[in-house]
Amino acid sequence: MQATYLEAIRRGLWEEMERDPNVFLLGEDIGVYGGAFKVTAGMLAHFGEKRVVDTPIAESAIVGAAIGASLMGLRPVAEMQFSDFITCAYDQIVNFAAKCRYRWDASVPIVIRAPSGGGIHGGPFHSQNPEALFTHTPGLKVVCPATARDAKGLIKAAIRDNDPVLFFEHKGLYRRIKEDIPEDDYTVPIGKAAVAREGRDLTIVTYGAMLYVALDAAEILDKEGVSAEVIDLRTVQPIDDETILASVRKTSKVLVLHEATLTGGVGGEIASRIAETAFDHLDGPVMRVAAPDTPVPFSAPLEEAFLPNVDRVLEKARALAAY
Amino acid sequence: MGTAQAMLSTRDRASAATPQAEFARNALYYMKLMREVEDRIERKLYRQGKILGGVYVGRGQEAIPVGAGLHAEPGDVLFPSHRDMALYFIRGVHPRQIFAQYMGRTGGLTRGRDGNMHMGDMKLNIVAIISAMAASVPVSVGAAMALRYKGTRNIAFNFFGDGATSRGDWHEGLNLAAVQKAPVVFVCNNNQYAYSTPLEKQMACANVADRAPGYGIPAEIVDGNDVAAVHEAVGRAAAHAREGLGPYLVECKTFRMTGHSAHDAADYVPKQLFDEWSGRDPIERWQNRAVAEGHLTRDDVRQMDEEIRREMDAAIAWAEASPYPDPADLTRNVYEER
Numbered sequence A: 001m002q003a004t005y006l007e008a009i010r011r012g013l014w015e016e017m018e019r020d021p022n023v024f025l026l027g028e029d030i031g032v033y034g035g036a037f038k039v040t041a042g043m044l045a046h047f048g049e050k051r052v053v054d055t056p057i058a059e060s061a062i063v064g065a066a067i068g069a070s071l072m073g074l075r076p077v078a079e080m081q082f083s084d085f086i087t088c089a090y091d092q093i094v095n096f097a098a099k100c101r102y103r104w105d106a107s108v109p110i111v112i113r114a115p116s117g118g119g120i121h122g123g124p125f126h127s128q129n130p131e132a133l134f135t136h137t138p139g140l141k142v143v144c145p146a147t148a149r150d151a152k153g154l155i156k157a158a159i160r161d162n163d164p165v166l167f168f169e170h171k172g173l174y175r176r177i178k179e180d181i182p183e184d185d186y187t188v189p190i191g192k193a194a195v196a197r198e199g200r201d202l203t204i205v206t207y208g209a210m211l212y213v214a215l216d217a218a219e220i221l222d223k224e225g226v227s228a229e230v231i232d233l234r235t236v237q238p239i240d241d242e243t244i245l246a247s248v249r250k251t252s253k254v255l256v257l258h259e260a261t262l263t264g265g266v267g268g269e270i271a272s273r274i275a276e277t278a279f280d281h282l283d284g285p286v287m288r289v290a291a292p293d294t295p296v297p298f299s300a301p302l303e304e305a306f307l308p309n310v311d312r313v314l315e316k317a318r319a320l321a322a323y
Numbered sequence B: 001m002g003t004a005q006a007m008l009s010t011r012d013r014a015s016a017a018t019p020q021a022e023f024a025r026n027a028l029y030y031m032k033l034m035r036e037v038e039d040r041i042e043r044k045l046y047r048q049g050k051i052l053g054g055v056y057v058g059r060g061q062e063a064i065p066v067g068a069g070l071h072a073e074p075g076d077v078l079f080p081s082h083r084d085m086a087l088y089f090i091r092g093v094h095p096r097q098i099f100a101q102y103m104g105r106t107g108g109l110t111r112g113r114d115g116n117m118h119m120g121d122m123k124l125n126i127v128a129i130i131s132a133m134a135a136s137v138p139v140s141v142g143a144a145m146a147l148r149y150k151g152t153r154n155i156a157f158n159f160f161g162d163g164a165t166s167r168g169d170w171h172e173g174l175n176l177a178a179v180q181k182a183p184v185v186f187v188c189n190n191n192q193y194a195y196s197t198p199l200e201k202q203m204a205c206a207n208v209a210d211r212a213p214g215y216g217i218p219a220e221i222v223d224g225n226d227v228a229a230v231h232e233a234v235g236r237a238a239a240h241a242r243e244g245l246g247p248y249l250v251e252c253k254t255f256r257m258t259g260h261s262a263h264d265a266a267d268y269v270p271k272q273l274f275d276e277w278s279g280r281d282p283i284e285r286w287q288n289r290a291v292a293e294g295h296l297t298r299d300d301v302r303q304m305d306e307e308i309r310r311e312m313d314a315a316i317a318w319a320e321a322s323p324y325p326d327p328a329d330l331t332r333n334v335y336e337e338r
Helices: A005-019 A043-047 A059-071 A083-097 A100-104 A131-135 A148-160 A210-223 A241-251 A266-277 A300-306 A310-321 B009-016 B019-045 B063-069 B086-090 B095-102 B136-149 B168-180 B208-215 B227-242 B271-278 B282-292 B298-321
Strands: A002-004 A023-027 A052-054 A075-079 A111-116 A141-143 A165-170 A178-180 A194-197 A202-206 A228-232 A235-237 A254-261 A287-291 B077-079 B156-161 B184-190 B219-223 B248-253
Touching (some): A005 A043, A005 A148, A043 A052, A059 A083, A075 A148, A131 A165, A131 A235, A194 A241, A202 A210, A210 A310, B063 B156, B063 B184, B063 B248, B168 B208, B184 B227, B208 B219, B208 B248, B219 B227, B227 B248
Parallel strands (some): A075 A111, A111 A165, A202 A254, B077 B156, B219 B248
């Protein structure tokens, strides 16, 4: 079955709503309007107001209410209209949801969906990739699917997970990615990376929309005689060390690529883990390609310069290959 | 029946009495128990260095958790704040678990993972507070929505202080509760100080209850040092919520008879305020009234006091014998373990 990345998420939500009467949705404009990006289109008509709840513009209340409902045994899926607004609910996420199990053995099985990412001229408040704000909080799981197949399998896995899961869906992929996805009831395990392309000479570790930049770069590198392996993390907390290290042992050279800004990003954590546990296998420095440490700019030439692209990946990859 | 409730023979006799006598006895018992446990923690164990971290007590405010908490049905969910210890006793938590909690022992509700009043247990339908005030407000709204979602007539009780009503979560939570007609009772203990900040620097309106109509929520103000008045008001609020009419706010006027915490001498509070409010002690008032109305005798009260005191020593000994958590378990239970 052909589905866009957006349809895949919608189907995943729909199937879980059909499967489990405890699953319900809440968020801004998700009901009558079907969501700012139409991910929940048609769901109010099908499932009713009890299970598709339009809320006031109050992200902290949305996440707080999701936490409260989950403590009572429901499985809420909260939508942040844009991931940029998730910081309004930061305390609820990092202090309430993330710490309940550790402090007092309470499960908080919530999913927070957050459309993230740039490339749509959304400017500083509709383009960010805030995943690293949450990978630094123990107790949270953070998922960033890149493919339609994974988007559906991961949203279903997230809903079934008994811990709080942040689901960063890249809005630039919503309608751009269309592919065959299985029609059956499948999940994709949280915490497991995928080898998106096999290679011998160097490894590009990435996730989210940057997967496609990595694959395009790998194609060009291949013509230059450099065989690049591409790893799609899919989940950035917990990180799949095993898959990364297996690739490092094979290629001995690693480049980490993400759309989020450089400092304090997921790339630094991955570089550290590789340096600590696979130093003997390395034939060159672990390199990073990420957005520069600036807000996401609005105007087209600025945003194009901001977002990591194939040329920047090639530049670093060629330097790495030369080691 | 929880262990704390089964503890006292004086209370057991109440089951044969009139509902008024039973309430009189229960209310007095839980207020006294809270006072005694907190006194032991703050005035003895803390000073002996046996308590880890901070101590925040509700001395002088006992009528609020007791008057409200006695309305809670087993399926209702409670969101205590940090000066509401009696709610735990009403739900069957034993004083020894509270002592162990304050000592950082495994016998505490959080097994040493968190301290003092930061404790909960979903088997008892009590949700643990976090330190950011009012964070529990939207959480309680979601819990109330879930109770309705499941088709029950159960409700949520959310407790907070005057200071908490300055936070955004309070306002977002009240607004969502109102829009959703969520079955939640908001109980404010307005003790007139948020740490060192007096009410007039906390808000420009006269009452916390004044804020509720702005959200379309009915509210009333009661004497928070009168356990019967609190009980009656919260009874109206709970009935309102159970009937599906939505949230309701009860503002209980009281006074914090201590500093913010055990290390705070509260020099910023004018002494005459303490003097004035010490004459309105909720326990003394209720005890005198209950005896005057014939619900209890002086002997009953004396026996209740003695039994509570006797129980304390055993509870503290139990807590001190409870082991500290094992550092080998430090990284466990961050995520679900399968």
